[in-house]
Amino acid sequence: MATINEVSALAKVSISTVSRVINNTAPVKESTRERVFDAMRQLGYQPNLFAQGLVTNRTRNISLVLTDLTSAYFAPLIKSLERSLRSARYNLTVSIENTTYDEMRDTFLSQVNRRSDAVILFPHCLSDDEIRSLREEGPPMVLLNRYLPELPGQCIQIDNALGSRFAVEHLIQQGHRHIACITGISNNPETTERLAGYRKSLKQHGIPYQTKLVVEGDFTVAGGYDAACRLLAGNKPCSAIFASNDQMAAGAMKALRENGKRVPGDISLVGFDDVEYAGLLSPSLTTVRQPVEEMGHKAAEIAIALSQGKTDLPALTPFTPTLVIRESVASVE
Amino acid sequence: MATINEVSALAKVSISTVSRVINNTAPVKESTRERVFDAMRQLGYQPNLFAQGLVTNRTRNISLVLTDLTSAYFAPLIKSLERSLRSARYNLTVSIENTTYDEMRDTFLSQVNRRSDAVILFPHCLSDDEIRSLREEGPPMVLLNRYLPELPGQCIQIDNALGSRFAVEHLIQQGHRHIACITGISNNPETTERLAGYRKSLKQHGIPYQTKLVVEGDFTVAGGYDAACRLLAGNKPCSAIFASNDQMAAGAMKALRENGKRVPGDISLVGFDDVEYAGLLSPSLTTVRQPVEEMGHKAAEIAIALSQGKTDLPALTPFTPTLVIRESVASVE
């Protein structure tokens, strides 16, 4: 494992010069540069990131910190993040299961703080204030699917309400009037926004909002299953269900089938997120797609900018979801 | 961001002593230790990992390096790895898409080599010799789903052949005699072993092996779909299909449905892996479960041991897969 000293010896220059050609931080005579490059190649030299980090205080590492998120959602995210970061010669470290604020804090203190130039945080089950206090303990952060007014340039989100509206509009266009909604866990911005979109669409089409058609899920398959059962048990018939995510849609689909309801024959179903397996369900699931790839790229881009000390980034506009029409919606009459 | 100097000043001891209480590396008088801890607490001190790493040459970081793997498979793996590593105060960095040997090599050189105490490598699309040459460029490695005779204590695998046999036995027990097989990509140990198990089961029950009932897939959904189509197009009827992974099973299921075959009414189907969504398909997929969790834990454990310079680890026995019976297999008279 060659060091800068060996390179400098072989190239017959000082280590300062080697450092300069590595970092391209001051003019070096062309012939010298060549010699240094040769030496580096010969020795298979790779700078020691720890030595570099120690003096520059930069790690070239970015952390992804997640709360309790389903694999189907976070995997593509990790994938796109890592791809973007790698091309910028950054590294991605992950911390997946931080279900409570305390765990989160511990992660920040022990992992993130000292070894990352920036964090990408998916604060699903955290309150805004908890995020704020985390922010004080750690490096600059970019937030996924959460908006903090003080960080307009660092919050990456989609227009959840719009997504719901796409879903519900679609159902309405297909003739549905009795549209149920399975929401996410309460006190969560995504839940609120997606529900708001649902309500808005109904209103726009003069369809009354009925509490009995809205049941609470928790973003899990089991939660969706239960919610659908409760819906069927209540005596408010509906011809369509909008589930606030695909997990719950999958659970609901199962519940419906088990209760002898055909999808979409008896009840149409729309999800949200377009996870990997949405197209594999049967019927394949009509859903609202989050552009996870693009969001990952953007997150990486901003994280890198932050890591370079850039601040006052331009405010971000939410990403626009799209409706992916598959087989789980039928038209009525 | 307090340093060891500030702690030592506040506690009125030398930095050597502080270091000793941090690392518990030499006896320190109880009262002194207390003072140091107090000072650390007061200052919110966290040791600088880069400074530590620079002198100890240990990073407390472990890299997971993957080839082209589907999200459904790698997500739970990442999850279990990260969980194990975190409890040992290690860090996980990931590098997901290394499809060629050259990319892999680049990853090793630029990322893994200088910043990881160990690598966990999933060498799906790499040859044994390519792995060997990677081994020379990087830190100690643990291999997932691959066996290298020179690393008996560092290869974590399942008994693929046994898994296939569970699957095929099950089909045979249900009365099936014409059992097709969709294999993975060729020249891959997993493909070979799983196919071998299939053949062995047939043989044990005196069922002739028929080339026409074996079609090649590539471990993807699309590959499974195509394979199933080819199977149906060939004029060799079968009552059951064993797909070498769940992705392909999902693809096959779709193909069967589109061709008017009911699953399991007309054709039974068994997969392999038990990915997250296997139970969500309809019919839910009977499949062979890999204990990914346990494998992740084991991988983490070995990686940590390696990072501590341990060598000559005891040879590992393959994990045993289990059959998960769901709805995609019917019995024939």
Added chain:
DNA sequence: TATTTAAATGAAAGCGCTTTCATAAAATGC
């Protein structure tokens, strides 16, 4: 040609730690 300016390089300090080595104080053995 003499002088100023820019380019090219090296010496040395220092980033925050661990780890020898040396030394002082306390505990042990005879």
Added chain:
DNA sequence: GCATTTTATGAAAGCGCTTTCATTTAAATA
């Protein structure tokens, strides 16, 4: 009670880099 071991601590070197500062060399200007 003195020599010896053990315990407790500090001073200082050094890990591999970057970066300031000083110095030399080459180019540009008058």
